[in-house]
Amino acid sequence: MPMPSASVPKPRKPRPSRARGLRATTGCLTCRKRRVKCDELRPRCATCAKSDRECLYAPAIDCSGKPTPNGSSSANTSTPPTQGDALVTSSSPAVAAKSVSADNEHRIFINSPELLFDSPLTNVASVPSPHSVPEWYDLLAEDAINNIDKYNLHLDLDRTRLSRRQSPVPDAGNIDPQLQVPKPDQEAEISTQEQWNCPDNIPLTDDELVLFHHYVSVIGPILDLYDTSRQLTTTLPGLAVHNVGVLKSLLAVAARHMALINEPQLHQLNLSEHSVESDRSDQHNFPNSVLQVATQYYYETLHYLSQNLLYPSYSKSREIVATALLISTYEMFDASGQYSNGAWERHLRGIFWIQRSQNNNGECSDPLRRAIWWGWIRQDIWVAFRESRRVLTIWKPTKRIADLSPDELCLRIMYICGRCVDFAANEKKDGIITRIDHGGRLMQALKDWHHALPPSFQPIYKVSQPEPGNLFAPIWIHPPSYAAAIQTFHFARIIVLINQPSMGGMDDFRLRQRFLDDSVETVCGIAMMHHGKDHQGAFADFKALYAAGLCVQNPAKQTAILHLLEKTLDITKFPPKTLLNDLANYWRAGK
Incomplete structure (x- = not known):
């Protein structure tokens, strides 16, 4: 009969010297690497919490050799690297990849440092409610009225109509037919369209075709610089030919950019249709003339918004965020060097409101909404940098x-x-x-x-x-x-x-x-x-x-x-x- 295991003397393992420290065989990876005692609390042990370090656990391995879903966890803050470690990098990704240590590779596999940065980045009091979209229109109307005086423009517009949001049931006798919602007997024919969209393509004049082409060939690729799916160049124009708000804002930003670049081949525009008093033989008058065309389209965008903003389906649509980004781009080209409390700054905040109300972010399943979000944050990063403020996103x-x-x-x-x-x-x-x-x-x-x-x-x-x-x-x-x-x-x-x-x-x-x-x-x-x-x-x-x-x-x-x-x-x-x-x-x- 074999003797009980308790009676068998076991050889005593040599104890590590105090100089090397005691090696921990259990606990989080951070404590094991530091050779300190770990209480193994999850998701963050007390030792890592006290020293404000990233707390990582090795993934548990099942019988098949695969990590279990709950085998690892991470804390809300990352381990502050030393000055040397933080700065060491290489101009060549191929060379740099070879210098990544095994510990660093494991840390990147478990998590990424930027996922652990604190958020939100705006004051809690400044985060708007989901019902803030109408306030964005008020900002648009206020800035549009101010721009009349800024450029000393003479446009045939009724300012009072832009100072308030109108009823969502428009008066058919006072607005452009393209701005009207479909009649009840038309709804069956356009069941796949929203009320505020046109079932057929909106016709374009020759001048509008020039502006539309300028957007597709120049402005869209600028906005799509980081997006290889080219949503703002390919998908957004498709929305524009069915939605007056997107179309007018697209034409507005195209004309505003053309006024900036002032190239001779752009003088083919027939500006007379937009009630602009100009001598087309005067080359120096061209930028101001196209600027007035851009402003006219800007106001027509506001007119459309005033008719449709209170429709719940429109306030949650892709069309309104597309219109918001185009108007922000218009303000970008219109902005001076200082942005503090300017129209562009306020409209970036307005888009923040709309994105929040729709819960849009940089990982949306809808590629167009995702591209619009990245287009907006790209603009906000530059303004935040120049104004020494934080970026508006809380995502x-x-x-x-x-x-x-x-x-x-x-x-x-x-x-x-x-x-x-x-x-x-x-x-x-x-x-x-x-x-x-x-x-x-x-x-x-x-x-x-x-x-x-x-x-x-x-x-x-x-x-x-x-x-x-x-x-x-x-x-x-x-x-x-x-x-x-x-x-x-x-x-x-x-x-x-x-x-x-x-x-x-x-x-x-x-x-x-x-x-x-x-x-x-x-x-x-x-x-x-x-x-x-x-x-x-x-x-x-x-x-x-x-x-x-x-x-x-x-x-x-x-x-x-x-x-x-x-x-x-x-x-x-x-x-x-x-x-x-x-x-x-x-x-x-x-x-």
Whole structure:
């Protein structure tokens, strides 16, 4: 009979020395790595909660060798990396991917740092109710009336009709037939259409066809820069030919942009149909004439909204968010260099209200709503950066970086960029240690994104050394969405590096400067490839070039960046060239 196991003496394992620390065999991964005691509380153990660290558990393995669904969990905040770890990255994704440690790969697999950033990012009191859509119309009407005086325009319009929202049952004798809702006997024929949509294509005049084509060929691709499905170029025009609000706002933004670029071939427009008093032989009068055409369409958009805004189905429709984004784009082209409390700033907040009321976000199942959300946040990031405020979104993505496609990676960097703009906002209430940790988490998120890039983000053309007389070497990344994503990455990294405090001494300073120099060279190299008529790329370049100028102290490089930025603004016509003066004044103030 075998003896009981209790009577069998077991050899005693050697105890690790105090210098090496005791190795934990249970508990969360963070405590095991630190060799500290863990109480194994989930989702966050007490040790990680006390030290404000990311708490991760290894996935449980079932009998088939697959992780169980509840085998891991993560905390609400990520582990602040050290200064060296946060800054170490590479300009080459292929090289960078090789440097990712096993621990880092496991952490990225479990979660992504940017998914753990605090939210909401706006004050709770400022979050509107789901019934805020009518207030957006009030903003539109107020700004439209103010613009009459701003441009000294003489339009045959009744201002009083724009100062209030009208009944959702329009008077058929006083409005354009295209604005009317279908009659009851027509509803059976258009059962698949909403009341506020036209069952047949809305006819376009020759002039409107010119404007429509300008939107499809120029403005749509600008708005779709980060979206390879091209929803705002392909799907939105299809809505416009059946919805007067979308159509009028599309024509308004097209005419407003044409007034900015003022190219001779655009003089084919017959402006007389829009009650514009102008001498078409006067070349200098063309921009103002087209501006009045744009304003006329803007008011016709408001007229349509006043008739349909109170229909519950319309306030929840794709058409209203499409109209809102187009009007915001109109205000973008119409905006001056300062945005605080301006029309564009207020309309960005108005779109925030509408997006909230529809629960739209960057991961909507509807590709058009998703594209509209990203188009809106892209505009808001620039205004927030220039006004030193936080980005308006309160949404956080749910997908991990490891699960994103290349096209989704282009969108994710925009979200991370928004978090970096938040970090740079003029709301620095936290202590220096907290801001160092926050900046470190952002740098880790940027690093993880860069490491996740596939080889397709590599340049297809890159000169190793600048040509004689140039300070920067051209870099060509294709397609344009990938180039824009890289520009956004460097824009975001520059913002964090110049706003993050440092206690690392000279070594940390040299490391920061090395990465700032790398970002400046990459940003300027990509911008050098867009000096033709590449409107798409230029709209990503001007933001990155401006940020590059903020971290350059060498006078020769400052001059080169200023020259690149000026040529880029010649293409975009937005923002105004006062941006050049802002950068020059910033350099003078730093001397």
